[in-house]
Amino acid sequence: MTPTELESVYEALATTIDQVGESKTELFLAKLTLLLAERVGDTPTVLRSIRDSARSL
Amino acid sequence: MRPAGRGETDSLYFDYPCFDAPEKARGATLSEPTPVAIVGAGPVGMTAALALAREGIRSVLFDNKSTFNDGSRAICVARESFYILERLGAVAPFVEKALGWTTGRSFYRGQQILEFNMPDGPSEKFRPMYNIQQQYIELYLWQAVSDSDLIETRWQSEVIGVRNTSDGAILTIRDTNGTYTIAADWLLAADGARSPVRGMLGRRLAGENHEGRYVIADVQMNHDYPTIRRALFDPACRPGGTVLIHRQPDNIWRIDYQLTENEDADEATREDVVRRNVEAVLSEIGHDGPWELEWWSIYSANTLALDDYRDGRVFFIGDSAHIVPIFGVRGLNNGLADAQNIAWKLGWVMRGKAGTDLLDSYSPERRGATLDVFENATKSARFMTPPSHGWRVMRDAALSLALDHDFAGKLANPRQMTPYTYGESPVVCPDDPAFENGPEPGKVIPEARLQQGYLSDHLGPGFNVICFGADLAQELEDRLAAEDDIRVLSLPARSEAAHVFGAARTAAYLVRPDRHVAARWHQARATSVITAYRKATCNNGAEA
Numbered sequence: 022m023t024p025t026e027l028e029s030v031y032e033a034l035a036t037t038i039d040q041v042g043e044s045k046t047e048l049f050l051a052k053l054t055l056l057l058a059e060r061v062g063d064t065p066t067v068l069r070s071i072r073d074s075a076r077s078l
Numbered sequence: 079m080r081p082a083g084r085g086e087t088d089s090l091y092f093d094y095p096c097f098d099a100p101e102k103a104r105g106a107t108l109s110e111p112t113p114v115a116i117v118g119a120g121p122v123g124m125t126a127a128l129a130l131a132r133e134g135i136r137s138v139l140f141d142n143k144s145t146f147n148d149g150s151r152a153i154c155v156a157r158e159s160f161y162i163l164e165r166l167g168a169v170a171p172f173v174e175k176a177l178g179w180t181t182g183r184s185f186y187r188g189q190q191i192l193e194f195n196m197p198d199g200p201s202e203k204f205r206p207m208y209n210i211q212q213q214y215i216e217l218y219l220w221q222a223v224s225d226s227d228l229i230e231t232r233w234q235s236e237v238i239g240v241r242n243t244s245d246g247a248i249l250t251i252r253d254t255n256g257t258y259t260i261a262a263d264w265l266l267a268a269d270g271a272r273s274p275v276r277g278m279l280g281r282r283l284a285g286e287n288h289e290g291r292y293v294i295a296d297v298q299m300n301h302d303y304p305t306i307r308r309a310l311f312d313p314a315c316r317p318g319g320t321v322l323i324h325r326q327p328d329n330i331w332r333i334d335y336q337l338t339e340n341e342d343a344d345e346a347t348r349e350d351v352v353r354r355n356v357e358a359v360l361s362e363i364g365h366d367g368p369w370e371l372e373w374w375s376i377y378s379a380n381t382l383a384l385d386d387y388r389d390g391r392v393f394f395i396g397d398s399a400h401i402v403p404i405f406g407v408r409g410l411n412n413g414l415a416d417a418q419n420i421a422w423k424l425g426w427v428m429r430g431k432a433g434t435d436l437l438d439s440y441s442p443e444r445r446g447a448t449l450d451v452f453e454n455a456t457k458s459a460r461f462m463t464p465p466s467h468g469w470r471v472m473r474d475a476a477l478s479l480a481l482d483h484d485f486a487g488k489l490a491n492p493r494q495m496t497p498y499t500y501g502e503s504p505v506v507c508p509d510d511p512a513f514e515n516g517p518e519p520g521k522v523i524p525e526a527r528l529q530q531g532y533l534s535d536h537l538g539p540g541f542n543v544i545c546f547g548a549d550l551a552q553e554l555e556d557r558l559a560a561e562d563d564i565r566v567l568s569l570p571a572r573s574e575a576a577h578v579f580g581a582a583r584t585a586a587y588l589v590r591p592d593r594h595v596a597a598r599w600h601q602a603r604a605t606s607v608i609t610a611y612r613k614a615t616c617n618n619g620a621e622a
């Protein structure tokens with residue numbers, strides 16, 4: 022993933038979080054994670070990413 | 079509970095019988111010792127009595143009531159239970175009355191997100207699941223019990239004392255005529271979730287209580303929908319809650335709905351409140367015709383079990399040993415399997431066909447099955463009633479995703495049919511790694527078509543060795559002793575059975591009376607089969 026590609030994902034997430042609104046943010050992110058997990062299809066990577074994201078909150 | 083003006087057993091469609099207490103004149107004989115005493119003539123106690131009778135063992139059944147349990151209660155009877163009933167010669171009225179089903183549908187906010195089908199097909203004798211009210215289950219079992227010369231039932235007879243001795247148990251019974259004691263060689267405690275026997279022996283259930291309370295209500299109505307279990311998540315009639323709908327015989331429908339945290343249990347079980355809540359569910363599923371309220375009750379989801387199902391001469395079977403959440407539909411089904419498991423073992427030990435150590439396999443096998451249920455039930459419970467914020471967020475995410483993506487709907491699968499394996503049993507042999515498929519030791523054998531009927535029609539009443547080549551079968555016939563209760567079945571090497579057993583011409587399966595595999599060999603020899611039979615019946619030292 023190039024820095025530009027990553028940037029576009031970052032932007033899409035930011036604008037979609039604003040669109041769905043604060044009350045639905047959590048649901049939206051949870052759905053997104055499940056859907057990405059299914060599309061990635063690699064359980065160890067997904068589980069490691071869950072652990073990594075829970076760090077330094 | 080029933081609508082105002084109707085008694086506890088005043089049903090719209092079922093006539094509850096009334097059974098008398100034993101006659102006073104027979105008082106003197108009531109104290110005569112019995113080989114087996116069974117406390118509780120619920121579905122599990124009656125099944126145990128019938129299974130013992132099948133082994134030629136006499137028993138006395140005690141129940142403190144004068145009729146069957148009130149209300150429809152456990153309505154889902156699994157395929158495996160139909161085999162148990164068939165073995166007892168009692169399955170015919172069940173097949174006639176019960177509604178078989180294979181399909182479940184889950185809905186989220188009114189839209190279908192999942193349809194699951196349990197395995198079924200022309201090779202199966204019974205459907206994966208049947209719906210039938212518990213009072214019919216008890217009635218049909220009772221018909222078989224009252225036909226048996228080996229079972230004596232004493233209604234209105236409450237067991238108020240139990241004591242283990244070195245070679246039996248002493249019970250104290252109170253009936254309408256007074257109190258007496260009776261000695262039994264063995265005692266089966268089938269006295270239900272509150273089990274007084276458990277209390278009298280100082281045993282306690284251990285485990286967890288889950289979140290979530292449900293009201294179950296039966297209504298009678300003409301409603302046009304097949305026998306398909308429906309689960310409604312977050313429906314308009316109960317926002318945030320879950321509703322289950324099951325069809326039963328006699329135009330009875332089970333409506334099962336979750337209470338929210340701020341609904342009070344006493345209030346929620348008041349007739350007018352139940353009527354209002356049921357009406358809301360019915361209008362959501364498009365029923366606007368008339369309906370009648372039959373019966374309702376409330377329950378919460380628990381996973382509780384005894385650490386050991388045996389205490390000296392006493393064995394706990396059914397709800398007295400374990401309480402499981404009902405959406406796994408395992409409470410009663412598991413209890414019937416307990417009854418079958420202990421009954422054949424006790425019968426074999428009492429008839430001298432097996433060593434007493436066989437009885438020690440009851441608790442690990444059946445408790446193992448319960449823990450299996452707990453695991454699945456805990457998963458279902460977490461989906462139906464998320465216990466915390468995290469579980470709720472993910473549940474809602476899965477449901478919402480499932481509206482457009484089938485994979486997420488699978489998370490809503492209620493896992494009702496996971497078959498159990500007696501993997502940790504002391505009387506089950508390790509697997510032969512040469513097999514690539516087929517049931518491993520500890521599993522129940524699959525069904526297969528055979529000649530005009532099914533494989534299960536050909537099984538003998540005791541152990542069975544299923545061979546796929548005539549040479550081995552002949553050698554086994556020659557070497558088995560006359561007193562061995564074992565049938566040798568020789569099946570064609572090219573048959574549906576050979577296929578589902580993953581078996582070549584040299585293979586053999588040793589199958590117990592309860593249809594669980596005791597051992598299997600890819601290259602079987604008669605000596606190994608006979609040794610495994612001795613091990614499975616704890617007759618190791620008995621003969622060479």
Ligand SMILES: Cc1cc2nc3c(=O)[nH]c(=O)nc-3n(C[C@H](O)[C@H](O)[C@H](O)COP(=O)(O)OP(=O)(O)OC[C@H]3O[C@@H](n4cnc5c(N)ncnc54)[C@H](O)[C@@H]3O)c2cc1C
Pocket residue numbers: 117118119120121122123140141142143147149150151152153154212235236237238268269270271273274275294375376377395396397398404407408409410413
């Ligand atoms: C209100 C209610 C609703 C239920 N709904 C469902 C459901 O929807 N789905 C489901 O799967 N399961 C349900 N269950 C559970 C299901 O009914 C049980 O799993 C099943 O009945 C267990 O059978 P059992 O024979 O072990 O115990 P029980 O059926 O409880 O039988 C025990 C018997 O022992 C008798 N007894 C008790 N103490 C004594 C004594 N001291 N002396 C003599 N006799 C005694 C009792 O009178 C009773 O007849 C429900 C249970 C209840 C109470």
